[in-house]
Amino acid sequence: MKIEDLNAVYAIEIEAFKNSTWTMEAYTRELVMNKFAHYFVMELDGEIIGYTGIWLVVDQCQITTVAVAKKMRGKGYSHVLIQHIKDYVKPQADIVSLEVRVDNTPAMRLYERNGFKYGGVRKNYYGEGLDAHVMWVNLNE
Numbered sequence: 001m002k003i004e005d006l007n008a009v010y011a012i013e014i015e016a017f018k019n020s021t022w023t024m025e026a027y028t029r030e031l032v033m034n035k036f037a038h039y040f041v042m043e044l045d046g047e048i049i050g051y052t053g054i055w056l057v058v059d060q061c062q063i064t065t066v067a068v069a070k071k072m073r074g075k076g077y078s079h080v081l082i083q084h085i086k087d088y089v090k091p092q093a094d095i096v097s098l099e100v101r102v103d104n105t106p107a108m109r110l111y112e113r114n115g116f117k118y119g120g121v122r123k124n125y126y127g128e129g130l131d132a133h134v135m136w137v138n139l140n141e
């Protein structure tokens with residue numbers, strides 16, 4: 001992901017996360033200043049149709065975001081993003097983890113299909129009454 005991708009990325013962000021707390025400035029900071037952050041866009045015919053981001057610290061990888069443009073959902077594209085992360089971090093990381101809202105069925109299904117297991121619940125992680133599942137996968141298993 002490059003700075004010039006951010007308009008397209010942010011258009012997807014807004015439709016994907018209704019109450020997103022991520023601003024354009026936050027994305028810019030991630031790209032420019034966070035040495036642990038790695039962000040990727042997925043393009044089809046020159047158009048950005050999805051993106052994902054991770055924080056990679058020593059041998060631990062946390063997925064910070066995954067989104068696919070609404071009009072491109074339900075076609076399996078998100079699996080491409082997750083597989084890319086796994087391939088990218090495998091030389092360095094053993095564990096990939098993330099948080100997902102307990103009512104986000106498509107996302108949980110995506111992660112389950114990619115070998116992620118449930119590791120517990122974080123109460124109120126997304127605000128009052130909005131819990132998250134922690135999910136993780138061991139890339140060496």
Ligand SMILES: CC(C)(COP(=O)(O)OP(=O)(O)OC[C@H]1O[C@@H](n2cnc3c(N)ncnc32)[C@H](O)[C@@H]1OP(=O)(O)O)[C@@H](O)C(=O)NCCC(=O)NCCS
Nearest residue numbers: 016066067068073074075076077078079100106107109110
């Ligand atoms: C989650 C998201 C990235 C999935 O992207 P996608 O490209 O549409 O997903 P896919 O087509 O690859 O489908 C992923 C799995 O979810 C299932 N799925 C898709 N939509 C679904 C729905 N509405 N209900 C239940 N399952 C669904 C698919 O069948 C697939 O499982 P399968 O491989 O066993 O068939 C996309 O829905 C999105 O951007 N959501 C908004 C942002 C978000 O919630 N990100 C995750 C944050 S943790």
